[in-house]
Structure formats: structure tokens, C-alpha cells
Amino acid sequence: MDIIARLVAAVGPANLLRGEEAVAPWARDWTGRYVGAPLAVVRPGSTAEVSQVMAAAHAAGVAVVPASGRTGLTGATHAPDRIVLSLDRMNRIRAVKAGPRLLIAEAGVILDRLHEAAEAHDLIFPLTFGAKGSAMIGGALSTNAGGSNVLRYGSAREQCLGIEVVLADGRVLDLMSELHKDNSGYALRHLFIGAEGTLGVITAAVLKLLPRPRAYATAMVAVPSITAGLDLLARLREATGGAVEAFEYMPRSYIEAHLAHIPGAREPFDAPHDHTIMVEVGAVAPRDAEPGPDGTIPVVEQVEEVLADLMDRGQVLDAVVARSEAQRREMWARRESAAEITFTQPFFVDTDIAVPLDRLEEFLATIRHRLAGIDPEAKDFVVSHLGDGNIHYTAYPTRGNSDHLAAIRALVDDTAVSLGGSFSAEHGIGQSKLSAMRTHKDPVAVEVMRSLKAALDPKGLLNPGKTVPGP
Amino acid sequence: MDIIARLVAAVGPANLLRGEEAVAPWARDWTGRYVGAPLAVVRPGSTAEVSQVMAAAHAAGVAVVPASGRTGLTGATHAPDRIVLSLDRMNRIRAVKAGPRLLIAEAGVILDRLHEAAEAHDLIFPLTFGAKGSAMIGGALSTNAGGSNVLRYGSAREQCLGIEVVLADGRVLDLMSELHKDNSGYALRHLFIGAEGTLGVITAAVLKLLPRPRAYATAMVAVPSITAGLDLLARLREATGGAVEAFEYMPRSYIEAHLAHIPGAREPFDAPHDHTIMVEVGAVAPRDAEPGPDGTIPVVEQVEEVLADLMDRGQVLDAVVARSEAQRREMWARRESAAEITFTQPFFVDTDIAVPLDRLEEFLATIRHRLAGIDPEAKDFVVSHLGDGNIHYTAYPTRGNSDHLAAIRALVDDTAVSLGGSFSAEHGIGQSKLSAMRTHKDPVAVEVMRSLKAALDPKGLLNPGKTVPGP
Numbered sequence: 001m002d003i004i005a006r007l008v009a010a011v012g013p014a015n016l017l018r019g020e021e022a023v024a025p026w027a028r029d030w031t032g033r034y035v036g037a038p039l040a041v042v043r044p045g046s047t048a049e050v051s052q053v054m055a056a057a058h059a060a061g062v063a064v065v066p067a068s069g070r071t072g073l074t075g076a077t078h079a080p081d082r083i084v085l086s087l088d089r090m091n092r093i094r095a096v097k098a099g100p101r102l103l104i105a106e107a108g109v110i111l112d113r114l115h116e117a118a119e120a121h122d123l124i125f126p127l128t129f130g131a132k133g134s135a136m137i138g139g140a141l142s143t144n145a146g147g148s149n150v151l152r153y154g155s156a157r158e159q160c161l162g163i164e165v166v167l168a169d170g171r172v173l174d175l176m177s178e179l180h181k182d183n184s185g186y187a188l189r190h191l192f193i194g195a196e197g198t199l200g201v202i203t204a205a206v207l208k209l210l211p212r213p214r215a216y217a218t219a220m221v222a223v224p225s226i227t228a229g230l231d232l233l234a235r236l237r238e239a240t241g242g243a244v245e246a247f248e249y250m251p252r253s254y255i256e257a258h259l260a261h262i263p264g265a266r267e268p269f270d271a272p273h274d275h276t277i278m279v280e281v282g283a284v285a286p287r288d289a290e291p292g293p294d295g296t297i298p299v300v301e302q303v304e305e306v307l308a309d310l311m312d313r314g315q316v317l318d319a320v321v322a323r324s325e326a327q328r329r330e331m332w333a334r335r336e337s338a339a340e341i342t343f344t345q346p347f348f349v350d351t352d353i354a355v356p357l358d359r360l361e362e363f364l365a366t367i368r369h370r371l372a373g374i375d376p377e378a379k380d381f382v383v384s385h386l387g388d389g390n391i392h393y394t395a396y397p398t399r400g401n402s403d404h405l406a407a408i409r410a411l412v413d414d415t416a417v418s419l420g421g422s423f424s425a426e427h428g429i430g431q432s433k434l435s436a437m438r439t440h441k442d443p444v445a446v447e448v449m450r451s452l453k454a455a456l457d458p459k460g461l462l463n464p465g466k467t468v469p470g471p
Numbered sequence: 472m473d474i475i476a477r478l479v480a481a482v483g484p485a486n487l488l489r490g491e492e493a494v495a496p497w498a499r500d501w502t503g504r505y506v507g508a509p510l511a512v513v514r515p516g517s518t519a520e521v522s523q524v525m526a527a528a529h530a531a532g533v534a535v536v537p538a539s540g541r542t543g544l545t546g547a548t549h550a551p552d553r554i555v556l557s558l559d560r561m562n563r564i565r566a567v568k569a570g571p572r573l574l575i576a577e578a579g580v581i582l583d584r585l586h587e588a589a590e591a592h593d594l595i596f597p598l599t600f601g602a603k604g605s606a607m608i609g610g611a612l613s614t615n616a617g618g619s620n621v622l623r624y625g626s627a628r629e630q631c632l633g634i635e636v637v638l639a640d641g642r643v644l645d646l647m648s649e650l651h652k653d654n655s656g657y658a659l660r661h662l663f664i665g666a667e668g669t670l671g672v673i674t675a676a677v678l679k680l681l682p683r684p685r686a687y688a689t690a691m692v693a694v695p696s697i698t699a700g701l702d703l704l705a706r707l708r709e710a711t712g713g714a715v716e717a718f719e720y721m722p723r724s725y726i727e728a729h730l731a732h733i734p735g736a737r738e739p740f741d742a743p744h745d746h747t748i749m750v751e752v753g754a755v756a757p758r759d760a761e762p763g764p765d766g767t768i769p770v771v772e773q774v775e776e777v778l779a780d781l782m783d784r785g786q787v788l789d790a791v792v793a794r795s796e797a798q799r800r801e802m803w804a805r806r807e808s809a810a811e812i813t814f815t816q817p818f819f820v821d822t823d824i825a826v827p828l829d830r831l832e833e834f835l836a837t838i839r840h841r842l843a844g845i846d847p848e849a850k851d852f853v854v855s856h857l858g859d860g861n862i863h864y865t866a867y868p869t870r871g872n873s874d875h876l877a878a879i880r881a882l883v884d885d886t887a888v889s890l891g892g893s894f895s896a897e898h899g900i901g902q903s904k905l906s907a908m909r910t911h912k913d914p915v916a917v918e919v920m921r922s923l924k925a926a927l928d929p930k931g932l933l934n935p936g937k938t939v940p941g942p
Contacts, residue, residue, distance in 0.1 A: 100827055144654050155652065158629075167915070174913045179825045181626065181859045181896040183615050183665060184904075184912055185938060186920050190661030194654060211713070241712065241756030242682070285712030287773070302758070354650045356571055388652045425652040433655075441655055442645040444638070448927065449657050455926035456919065467656060 003060040007042045007083070010052035015089065017041040026084050029070055029077070030134075031343050036080025038065070045089045047164060047172060047203045053085055054201065055170030063461045066197035068108055068136035072143055073339075073350065074430025076196045076466055087138045090203060093117050101209040102161060102178055107138025107202050114207065123209040126153035130336040138202050144194035146426030148335065151387040152245040152282070153210070155426065157193045162206035165192050168199075168457040178206050191452070196428055197463040199456045213245075213282030214289030217303040218328040222273035222318040226361045226386070229277050231315060233387050235306045236281060240299065243288070246280040247387035248335045254383055257341050258334055265334065269318045277386065278335050279303070280328075338383045338392065347400035348381075349408045354390045355421035363391065367415045371395055374407060390425040406435070413440060429467045438469040474531040478513045478554070481523035486514040486560065497555050500541055500548070501605075502814050507551025509536070516560045518635060518643060518674045524556055525672065526641030534932045537668035539579055539607035543614055544810075544821065545901025547667045547937055558609045561674060564588050572680040573632060573649055578609025578673055585678065594680040597624035601807040609673050615665035617897030619806065622858040623716040623753070624681070626897065628664045633677035636663050639670075639928040649677050662923070667899055668934040670927045684716075684753030685760030688774040689799040693744035693789040697832045697857070700748050702786060704858050706777045707752060711770065714759070717751040718858035719806045725854055728812045729805055736805065740789045748857065749802050750774070809854045809863065818871035819852075820879045825861045826892035834862065838886045842866055845878060861896040877906070884911060900938045909940040 008016045017023050018040045027037040044050045057064045065079035068087040077084070090106035093113070097103070098121040105114060111125075111132040118125040127140060129147035139145075141163065145156045153159060162177040175189050192200050223229045229249060236244050250258075252274050259265045268276055283289040283299035291297050300321060310316040322328040342350050355363045364382065371378050381394040395408045413423035413436045423436040437446060449468045453460075479487045488494050489511045498508040515521045528535045536550035539558040548555070561577035564584070568574070569592040576585060582596075582603040589596040598611060600618035610616075612634065617626045624630060633648040646660050663671050694700045700720060707715050721729075723745050730736045739747055754760040754770035762768050771792060781787040793799040813821050826834045835853065842849050852865040866879045884894035884907045894907040908917060920939045924931075 099829055144658070146652055146654075150652060155654075157658070167919070171915050171918070173915045173919060175916060177893065178827055178891060179860060179893055179896070181617055181621060181825050181856075181861050182893040183617075183626075183823075183897050183899050184893050184895045185665075185900055185908060185916065186670070186923060187615070187628070187661045187665050188916055188919055190658045191923075194656075194658050199657070211709070238682070239756060239758075241714070241754070241759060243712070283712070285710060287710075288712060352654075354652050356649055358570055385652075389650060390652050420649060422648065422650055422653040422655050424655045425650070426654050428654050429656055437656060444642045444644045445646060445656065445659055447642070448638070448644060448659055451926040452657060452662075452923065455922040 003056060003062045004040060006056035006060065007040070007053060010056060011042055011044050011049050015043040015045065017043070026067065026079065026086070029075070031073065034075045034078040036078065038079045038084045039081050041084040041086050043086045043089045047166065050085070050166045050201055050203050051170045051172050054166050054168060057083065057461055058169040058459065061459060061461065063464050065463050066142070066201045068139035069110065069131070069134045070139070071131035071135040072139060072430060073352070073427045074432040076143065076428060076430030076463070078431060085201060087136065087203070094204065096121055098123065100178065103207045103209055104176070104204065105137050105207060106204045108136050111135050111137065111140065118209050119212065121209070122212055124212045125159070125207055125209055127156055127159050130339045137205060137207070141193050141202050141205055142195065142197050143428045144426070146385065146388070146390070148248060148385065149245045150385060150426070151247055152243070157190065159208050160189065160193060160205050161208055163189050163192060163202050164204040165200040165202055168459065168462050173200065176204065176206055194428065196430060196467045198453060198467045199462065211284045213284050214286065215283045215297045215299050216280055216328060217297070217300040218280045218322040218331055219303060219307065220268040220320045220331055221277045221279060221307065221316055222269055223275045223277060223316055224314070225275060228315045229275060229386055230357055232277065232306070232310060235310065236279065236303065239302045239306050240281050243281050243283060243299070244279065244387065245282045246278065247385070248278040249384040249386040250276045250278065250335065251382050253381060257381055258337060261341050261344050262337050266330070268320060268334070271318070273317055278331050335383070342381060342394050345396045347397050347405065349395040349397065349405050349412065351393050351409065351412045352390070352425050352427040353393060353412060353416035353421055353423055354388065354425035355416055355419045357389045359419040359421065360386070360389060360391070363415060363419055363421070367393060367412055370411050370415060371408065374411070375404070388425070389421070410439070431466055434469045474527060474533045475511060477527035477531065478511070478524060481527060482513055482515050482520050486516065488512040488514070497538065497550065497557070500546070502544065505546045505549040507549065509550045509555045510552050512555040512557050514557045514560045518637065521556070521637045521672055521674050522641045522643050525637050525639060528554065528932055529640040529930065532930060532932065534935050536934050537613070537672045539610035540581065540602070540605045541610070542602035542606040543610060543901060544823070544898045545903040547614065547899060547901030547934070549902060556672060558607065558674065565675065567592055569594065571649065574678045574680055575647070575675065576608050576678060577675045579607050582606050582608065582611065589680050590683065592680070593683055595683045596630070596678055596680055598627055598630050601810045608676060608678070612664050612673050612676055613666065613668050614899045615897070617856065617859070617861070619719060619856065620716045621856060621897070622718055623714070628661065630679050631660065631664060631676050632679055634660050634663060634673050635675040636671040636673055639930065639933050644671065647675065647677055665899065667901060667938045669924060669938045670933065682755045684755050685757065686754045686768045686770050687751055687799060688768070688771040689751045689793040689802055690774060690778065691739040691791045691802055692748045692750055692778065692787055693740055694746045694748060694787055695785065696746060699786045700746060700857055701828055703748065703777070703781060706781065707750065707774065710773050710777050711752050714752050714754060714770070715750065715858065716753045717749065718856070719749040720855040720857035721747045721749065721806065722853050724852060728852055729808060732812050732815050733808050737801070739791065739805070742789070744788055749806050806854070813852060813865050816867045818868050818876065820866040820868065820876050820883065822864045822880065822883045823861070823896050823898040824864060824883060824887035824892055824894055825859065825896035826887055826890045828860045830890040830892065831857070831860060831862070834886060834890055834892070838864060838883055841882050841886060842879065845882070846875070859896070860892070881910070902937055905940045
């Protein structure tokens with residue numbers, strides 16, 4: 001029996017897609033950068049079926065590329081002429097437990113649905129980013145995705161208590177702990193989270209839910225410099241007891257690109273400013289969230305007091321605090337259109353670097369200088385989870401040949417790493433950052449990763465050619 | 472050249488200890504349970520020396536047991552006739568960076584010194600537990616130690632940004648990232664944290680520092696039941712916006728044992744109560760911490776309001792709020808003497824289980840019933856990080872033969888696991904919980920652990936016979 005027949009036996013003929021038309025949705029990613037039709041797409045509907053699929057692939061020595069929402073930015077699910085294992089049919093929320101505040105979901109549940117399911121119990125599942133309407137939790141965990149509130153809630157890893165994994169040979173690994181403390185052996189959960197499907201296929205997860213903030217203070221703030229922005233962050237954190245959820249930096253070029261490319265986009269302030277920050281503080285405790293006799297909300301007052309004080313000192317140039325949910329949504333929409341704007345130019349090098357907070361200004365100054373050195377007319381596009389030191393720096397070169405693009409990518413990575421930073425803060429490695437892994441990651445770390453890959457996937461069948469550079 | 476000569480070459484003769492007297496400190500642990508003199512103790516003073524020690528051991532095929540403060544409770548550093556690699560000389564704090572709030576320490580730094588170093592910069596390193604005066608950070612990370620404020624700050628794992636590890640063959644793995652976001656490949660840090668020195672030797676770490684709470688509300692509270700205690704926790708968390716740091720349960724038997732065994736111990740209340748909780752809330756924000764015009768501290772008022780309301784409803788029976796640092800210290804000392812009290816009886820079975828919060832009462836009722844079934848005169852001793860669902864349940868059987876002790880341990884583990892819990896919440900596996908690993912851990916998880924061990928330590932020389940049960 002050939003592999004296709006075995007896969008059909010595992011999932012039924014309706015769930016094994018072949019032929020140009022059937023596999024078309026998997027033949028290119030949404031950015032248009034990763035193009036190439038898979039040989040077939042297999043869509044198991046249960047953990048048992050995933051196990052059968054992997055056992056069949058293992059027996060046949062056939063490689064498999066796990067995929068879910070396919071909103072990643074590094075080509076981690078790129079699968080030309082490969083078999084895609086799509087988790088999209090595994091889209092059940094198995095349970096929401098409001099008492100112990102957790103949610104059990106299969107890998108194919110879209111983030112937005114998790115948000116809704118939590119909110120129905122007056123709780124939140126905090127993990128969120130622009131692609132929340134199509135990203136699925138399996139992929140978010142496999143990428144260890146970040147987003148706009150890592151500052152307060154951590155990355156995907158921190159929001160997960162347990163996972164279920166199908167190994168390369170089809171064995172099912174049950175790590176579905178609902179406990180907040182469990183020290184029973186190696187931290188296997190953490191090994192599979194962020195491994196981009198190269199060590200196993202995450203099929204389900206136990207996710208933490210958290211109290212829903214009762215009120216938000218959301219504001220657009222213009223500051224004279226990034227350093228002033230970081231001072232603002234420190235002041236807000238102190239004033240609110242660490243309740244800053246988002247601290248998103250957008251320079252003038254971002255605002256202009258947003259105005260140019262997004263219908264209905266508006267200026268955040270009456271006058272243009274070089275440095276704009278969107279800040280959001282979430283108040284959980286009643287004393288911060290409940291309106292006073294005059295209708296003012298304490299958390300909003302806290303933020304306004306800090307802003308007023310810094311404005312007196314010239315450290316804040318302008319500020320607009322959202323007065324309605326509509327205004328808040330407009331602020332978020334401005335930030336969340338970043339990915340869409342990034343890909344509007346014919347040539348681009350998008351990156352996801354992190355540097356220590358006190359090197360952010362130096363990073364931007366240095367990379368601009370260095371970029372001008374090899375492409376004087378190049379433009380750039382910057383948006384940053386500033387509080388995490390994470391900058392999405394996109395270069396728009398004047399020409400698109402691959403050597404030039406690779407040279408620019410290397411320039412950005414080099415610059416970040418030379419400042420004590422990382423070439424991948426939250427998007428992962430996939431295939432676009434393999435060369436950076438080879439150049440910049442501690443070589444012993446890469447050797448250890450290869451040893452782990454060989455131990456758990458000795459035939460090299462799980463998402464080959466991703467995450468870990470070859471020798 | 473034999474292994475001893477090679478080790479002497481690596482660390483110098485003064486740092487290679489042999490002979491009964493020299494190795495005596497390593498010949499028994501502080502509980503007196505793990506007794507047996509090591510063949511030698513090698514005390515490298517630098518990462519390079521640890522690397523040479525491991526390379527020598529690897530070349531000679533000689534096993535090594537890494538050890539630091541040796542305050543663990545599972546026999547993870549038990550090393551009869553083995554070579555101990557002691558990290559105690561690697562006791563430098565390499566840097567404290569107050570701006571980015573981090574501290575870089577070698578493995579042999581004692582927790583108390585970390586606390587002091589952070590406090591000198593008006594910050595805190597939160598990880599703390601009873602043994603903080605002798606436990607070292609290398610061991611705390613290797614155990615993924617918990618303690619009394621996991622509720623707010625997480626376990627050791629969550630407080631660490633980066634580590635340096637010497638592998639079984641002496642290679643040095645540099646994962647000393649100072650970044651809060653770094654998604655560059657597999658989460659190797661998490662694999663070595665909690666691995667009890669079986670995959671590599673942690674030689675240094677980058678640790679997170681946090682804002683120092685400006686005020687504490689610390690109280691002893693008597694409640695009618697554990698369920699009432701959990702309601703109190705929920706109310707306090709809501710009222711304080713999640714600022715509860717410690718929520719430690721001590722039943723009457725704990726209070727009595729404390730009075731009996733600790734000089735100067737006092738009753739927490741005028742009348743005895745069955746269920747006592749020590750709670751601490753830490754206030755970081757000025758609005759919670761700064762005294763009002765009448766001298767009252769907002770966070771103390773918040774706690775008192777909740778306590779008064781629950782007292783009206785009969786859900787709190789009595790409460791004492793600390794009015795001075797001395798009173799606060801007395802409350803903490805009562806809780807932190809738990810380990811000392813545990814080991815005062817001739818026979819004991821100490822455990823470290825976790826169950827979901829809504830099964831805590833059921834766990835205690837069930838285990839007492841089951842214990843009485845096999846040893847009707849047995850007593851027990853309970854202390855619990857209640858908010859984590861983590862109970863240190865110690866049985867005091869009437870006889871100490873090893874079969875009987877093992878049967879009781881199995882009873883406790885079975886009971887926890889049957890309620891969706893874990894047989895090891897924060898103490899790790901070492902050697903005392905290997906049999907529980909064999910019985911209760913997902914068998915595929917144990918297979919995966921064996922594969923990882925074989926991949927990273929193919930000769931099986933790092934702390935053999937610990938953490939992962941053999942086939």
C-alpha cells in the first residue's frame with residue numbers, strides 16, 4: 001500500500017486532498033512569499049488520526065509538514081511537493097473550566113474563537129496579534145508566538161499549561177496537565193512549544209485563562225525620543241503596579257504608511273510627530289476600574305496624571321486618551337495593520353529582532369546608517385513592541401535580487417546581535433532565518449538542537465529543513 | 472593519567488577533596504536520609520574548569536554528580552562512591568544591571584546573597600523558600616524550585632532569562648541571553664532547568680529582578696474550611712488586582728507541631744482553629760503602598776476590608792494583620808520552619824503533591840482514610856502552598872520498615888494522580904520519586920526523556936540513576 005492509500009485509510013478520502021485546485025489554499029502563504037503546491041494535504045479530525053498519519057509516514061519514510069492557520073512569517077509551513085498535515089479540522093474546544101481558569105482546545109482552534117470562549121466566562125485568553133482571525137493555537141504554540149501584550153502576559157509558552165503531541169512515529173505524548181506546578185521530569189512541554197513542528201505535532205493544549213480587565217486606559221502618545229518613550233513606560237508601570245499591557249512604538253514613517261495604505265486611516269494627532277506610542281493599561285481590581293462619583297475611571301486618571309506630568313517636563317509632546325471603545329479600537333487597528341502594510345512594497349526584507357531596551361535607539365541609528373551604505377535610496381518601515389525591545393524592522397530596498405535582500409537581512413541581524421540582541425524575537429526560525437541561525441546562534445546550541453532533532457525524529461520526517469540548520 | 476590526576480590537573484590539588492574527613496560535608500544530606508561518602512569532591516572555580524572536569528570524566532567514562540547547596544529533598548545529589556562536582560566555589564555575582572533589571576550569577580551563589588544584591592538596587596529576586604540561607608541558584612534552577620511566592624512570581628524557571636551549561640563531554644553551551652523575547656530555535660534553557668544535572672551542569676544564569684513591593688499586608692487568618700480559604704484567595708486576588716504573593720495553609724496539627732518543636736513559637740490566635748492561612752499581599756504601586764493622611768496603608772486596608780466582610784459572613788473566623796516587620800517575620804518564620812519540623816519524627820514519608828484546587832479537600836480526606844487503612848495509628852503533618860494546589864503531605868507511620876514507607880508513599884502519589892494531580896509539584900524527582908515516575912508518568916513521556924538523556928549524555932555519566940527511571 002503506498003503512502004497515499006495509507007493516508008486515505010487513516011482519514012477517509014474526503015480528507016486527503018490532491019490536485020492543483022484542491023491543494024491551492026496550501027500552495028502559497030498569505031504574504032505571497034512562499035509559493036509551491038504540496039503533493040497532498042491530509043486533514044485528520046482527531047488525535048488518533050494524526051497518530052495514524054504519522055505512523056504511516058514513518059513506515060513509508062515520507063516527510064510531513066504540519067500546518068494550521070499558516071499565518072507565520074518565516075516560511076515554517078512552506079511545503080512544495082511535500083505532504084501537508086493540516087490541523088484545521090481539529091477545531092474543537094474540548095472544555096472551558098471557569099473555576100480553575102483554563103481552556104482545553106485542539107490545535108486547529110482559531111485565536112479569535114478562544115478569545116470569545118474565554119469572554120463568555122468573563123475571562124480572557126490574552127494571546128493576541130494581528131492575524132488572530134486566522135491563526136490557530138497549534139501554530140501559535142509551535143511558533144511560541146508573541147504579540148502585543150507579551151509585556152504583561154508573556155508569549156504563547158507562558159499561557160500554556162499542557163500539550164498533547166503526536167511524535168514522528170505516531171506515538172501520542174500526553175502532557176495535558178492542568179496544574180500550575182508540576183515538576184515531574186524534563187520540561188517536555190517547553191521543548192515542543194516553539195519547535196515549529198520539527199519534533200512532534202501539537203494536537204491539543206491546556207491554556208490558562210485570566211481575569212478580564214474591567215477597564216482599559218488606551219492612549220496614543222507622542223514623545224520626543226525613544227528614550228523618552230522608555231521613561232514613560234517606566235513611569236506608567238510604577239503608577240499602575242505593572243498593569244501596562246501594550247506599549248507599541250510607531251515612528252512617523254509608520255503613521256504615513258498607515259495613512260497611505262489603509263482606507264479610512266486617520267492621523268493620531270493634530271500635528272505630525274516623529275515618535276508615536278500606543279499604550280494600553282488594563283485594570284483588573286475594582287479600585288482601579290470602577291468609575292468614581294464624577295464618572296472618572298481610576299486607571300484612566302492614573303495614566304492621565306503620568307502623561308500630564310511628563311508633558312509639563314517636555315517628555316510627552318501630545319497625547320490622546322481613548323474616550324470610547326470605538327476610539328480604542330481605532331488605535332488598535334492602526335497598530336494591527338502593520339503586517340498588511342509591510343507587504344505593500346515590491347521588495348522588502350522584514351525582520352523580527354530584539355535588543356536590550358537601552359540599545360533600541362542605537363540599533364535604529366546604526367541599521368539606517370548601514371542600510372544607506374549598501375542601498376542609499378532604500379526606505380524602511382518600523383513598528384516595535386517597545387517594552388519587549390522587539391523591533392519589526394522592514395527594509396524596502398530599491399532592487400529585489402536575492403543576494404541584495406540576503407545582504408540586507410544579514411545587516412539587520414548582525415546589527416541586532418552585535419548589540420546583545422536576537423535575530424528572532426517572536427516569529428521563530430522557519431526557513432527564512434536558518435542562515436541567521438547558522439551565523440549567529442551559539443554553535444554548541446545548534447549542535448544540541450541537532451542532537452535533539454535526531455533523538456526525536458531519527459528519520460528526519462517532521463518538517464525537514466526548518467528551524468535547525470543542517471551541518 | 473587516571474581520572475583523579477586529571478581532575479587535579481583541572482582544578483588544582485586544593486580543590487580535589489578525598490578522604491573521609493575532607494568529603495564528610497558531602498557524605499550525608501541535611502535531612503539525614505541520604506548517607507554515603509563520595510569517592511572525591513571536585514570543586515572547579517570557573518566555567519572553564521567545569522568544562523575540563525567534564526571532559527576528563529567523559530574521556531575516562533567516569534560518572535559525575537553535580538551539587539551546589541544540597542538542600543533538595545529527593546536525593547538528587549546523593550553520590551555514594553561517586554565523584555561530586557561541587558559548584559560551591561563558583562559564587563560570583565558577575566553583574567547586577569538595575570536598568571534592565573537583571574542579575575548575572577554563577578551557580579554557587581546562595582539565594583540569600585541574590586536577595587541582598589537585588590535589594591541593594593531597590594529591586595527583588597523573588598525566588599525564596601525555607602532553605603534560602605544555603606540553597607544555591609544552580610541547584611534551585613536544576614530543581615526548578617518553587618517556594619512560597621510562586622503564586623505571584625512563578626517557579627525558578629520563570630525567573631530565569633538565560634543559562635550557561637557545561638555538557639557531558641565538556642562543551643560549553645552559551646544561552647546567557649538577557650532578552651525577554653528570544654525565539655531562536657528550541658527552548659534549550661527550559662530543558663536544562665529542572666533536569667537535576669542529568670543533561671548538563673548549569674554554571675551560571677541570567678536572572679530577572681522585579682520592583683520591590685513598597686508595602687506588605689501580611690496576615691494570619693483562621694477559616695472554617697479549605698473551601699472558605701480558596702474563596703478568601705479569590706476575593707483577595709480580585710481586590711488587589713492579583714497582588715497576592717503567598718497563601719500558605721497550616722492546619723491545627725501544623726500549629727501544634729510548630730509549638731512543640733520550635734523554641735519561642737507562639738499560637739497565632741487566642742483560640743485554636745482547625746484551618747489557618749498565612750497570606751501576604753505585596754503592593755508595588757504608590758497608590759497601594761503609600762500611607763494615607765491617617766497613617767493607614769491602602770494595601771492593608773484592602774486586605775482588612777476583605778477579611779471584615781468575610782468575617783461578617785462567617786467565612787473567616789479570626790484574623791491577625793501584622794502591624795510591624797517583627798510580626799511579619801514571626802508569621803513567615805512559622806511557615807518556614809516546615810522542613811525542620813517535618814524531619815523531627817523517627818519515621819516519615821514526606822511528599823510534594825499537587826492537585827487541582829477544587830480537589831484539595833478531597834485529597835486530604837481520601838489520603839487520611841487510606842492511610843488509616845494500612846496504619847491506623849499513623850499521624851500526618853500538612854503544610855500547603857494552597858493557591859498552587861501544592862500540598863506537602865507528610866505521613867508519620869508507626870513503623871519504619873522500607874516496604875511500609877514505600878506503600879505509604881505510593882498511596883499518597885496514587886491519590887494525587889487519581890485526582891488529576893502530580894506526584895511532584897516543586898521538589899523534583901531525584902531518586903526518591905523514580906518509582907512514582909515509573910508508575911504514574913505518561914509512559915511515552917518517560918520514553919522521550921530517555922531519548923533526550925541518551926542524546927545529550929550518551930555515556931550516561933551525568934548524575935546517573937536520577938530523574939529518569941531506567942527501562
